[in-house]
Amino acid sequence: MSRTFSFAAHTRCPHSMRTGMRGLTIVELMVVLIVLGIVLALAAPSFTEAIRSSRLTTQVNELVAALQMARAEAVRRNKTVQYCADPDKAKWTVAIKGEDDALREGVIGPDIGLEAHCVDFGSDGIAYDPDTGSVVTDAKHEVRLAGTSPRIVYINVASISAYAPK
Template structure:
């Protein structure tokens, strides 16, 4: 009587592992891209949220509220801080601080005057690939707009 054993041979197992490794190597770059996009989106949403919060707080409390960019300090009653997450960085912007006035207008604290044009902030990923950038614009009236893609260069 012949005993037939069931199972995989060592060669079949090695071929299966090699095929899985090739498939995993093809998926790894797209997973890295997804993580970069997610990190950039997180930083952009946090910036928009901080700017919106400052504008609303200035109108509600009827006083000037400052948003300090690139600062990891603790928020105070009249100052909110924002720092990009992970490998994201702020590449452009008129100033490192924005002041929201109770009227909704935006003031440049360095010049101590109301900003007459729109102010844009570009958030880029460390990869410096233009497809990994987001633009946030504050209108001269204080409205915050998020443009999906910027042009990091």
């Protein structure tokens, strides 16, 4: 004797079972909202810190890229190229030294702390101090944003890099 199985007949809920399940009560909903509010309140400060740290890292990476671009342009054009950061004007520029037109300009973000400084890159790709003409052997420029640890942009004869001091 063969048995047939009717799926539809076994999946229906009895009427008495459906009437007891109407959703969440107001108390359950309030408990869920309170727990969610506590979790968000605990996560918000670290999320804000992560955003600020990301802003600072983005600014530092932009400054390092500008310095590397200045070095590359000096070698490519066989001319002295100057990078200058001017926090009072909230901008940095890369230009051929002695010329008015900038090769590239960028913005120093709001609340970013940075000392004004300039670096010349000779056609040999070496960094020079624009005031003295001497080779830059160990220049460190601190970039700050309130509420985060500072980053250091490091410039020497052979490299440009950034790091977070420990």
